[in-house]
Amino acid sequence: MNGSALNRNGQTTVEQALARLNFKPRALDPGHVWLAGAGPGDPGCLTLEVLAALGQCDALAYDALVSPDVVAVAEGAELFYAGKRGGQPSMKQDDINALLVRLAREGRRVVRLKGGDPYIFGRGGEEALALAHEGIPFRVLSGLTSGLSALAATGIPATMRGINKAVILATGHAAGTDDDIDWAAIARTGQPVVVYMGMANLPIIAAALLKGGLAPSTPAAVIVAATTPQERTVVATLATIAEEAAAAGLASPALIVVGDIVAMRAALAGGT
Structure with missing residues (x-):
């Protein structure tokens, strides 16, 4: 049976596996920012926590190296393109920090999505520090570093x-x-x-x-x-x-x- 095949209950093998795992994601609350890693590129490299976060957010600030297929998971979220790719137009880091703070203070459910892992050459530490200084609640969701x-x-x-x-x-x-x-x-x-x-x-x-x-x-x-x-x-x-x-x-x-x-x-x- 392949990943798209259905069982008698209409579930795919992936859905069956998730049901057996009994994964219960945490809620992304209004006014909170989650700094998440999208992994190296293949959507199959996403962690369950990051996938769940994308399904909850109403504001997504994402980098150039994030796959369009992964961005599309955040259906209904307002998208903010940050760039962050060598030699290409990108938002300045201070502007990204300010954007995250503003969105949180507007009561948005914010995901900041980066390629790889936020804390491995992803400036996630800088963004976390900016949020901490402003009293914005945040979490860091690890990703597979390239x-x-x-x-x-x-x-x-x-x-x-x-x-x-x-x-x-x-x-x-x-x-x-x-x-x-x-x-x-x-x-x-x-x-x-x-x-x-x-x-x-x-x-x-x-x-x-x-x-x-x-x-x-x-x-x-x-x-x-x-x-x-x-x-x-x-x-x-x-x-x-x-x-x-x-x-x-x-x-x-x-x-x-x-x-x-x-x-x-x-x-x-x-x-x-």
């Missing part, structure tokens, strides 16, 4: 016994600027690194990791639009990944993965 779920979707285990004892999540947005992180220190750990928002700076990041001591032969990958029909993955070495990603025409949204865990993709290629 830094882990994209790896799983493309056959790369984030951790593997005998390969790594940690995994580093980093942002590449500021690479090459005075606000950059210490890539040499990351290289010296010998642990794999997953870089968000680094596609535009991939040559800088790769060069910095090489300068920090990683071998040119270190496996590396770029994953674009993970879990969606547009998903693409290029695997190369640290020395060649920037050139090969550019040759393949890869562009944001993308994740960069550097480390020996990338080599597991070929070994696990037989999976479904």
Whole structure:
């Protein structure tokens, strides 16, 4: 029986599973804001709590990386597009904070929906702090962060016994600027690194990791639009990944993965 088949009571298999789970979502009250993560893209990655929140809200502020199919779940909600995608028009963060406060004070049931997880390079902490300062009740609903779920979707285990004892999540947005992180220190750990928002700076990041001591032969990958029909993955070495990603025409949204865990993709290629 597939997910759309019906039983004798007219239920789909998904509805049957939900009934057995006995999931009871919390109510989204007027004047409250829920900061929610939509996961990496595929609607199947939504958590039940986020799905229930979308079904209750009457105001939805959402980011560019959120799937239209997911936005459509908030039927009847007033939509507020916030953008928040590199190189594209976006609301300023202070304006988003002010919008959430205003909507809450109007007595709206507000969901602030972000790609991935609100607290993993999603500025969810900034928005939560702004709400706390204004005395606005809020909750944070976790989502699958792309830094882990994209790896799983493309056959790369984030951790593997005998390969790594940690995994580093980093942002590449500021690479090459005075606000950059210490890539040499990351290289010296010998642990794999997953870089968000680094596609535009991939040559800088790769060069910095090489300068920090990683071998040119270190496996590396770029994953674009993970879990969606547009998903693409290029695997190369640290020395060649920037050139090969550019040759393949890869562009944001993308994740960069550097480390020996990338080599597991070929070994696990037989999976479904």
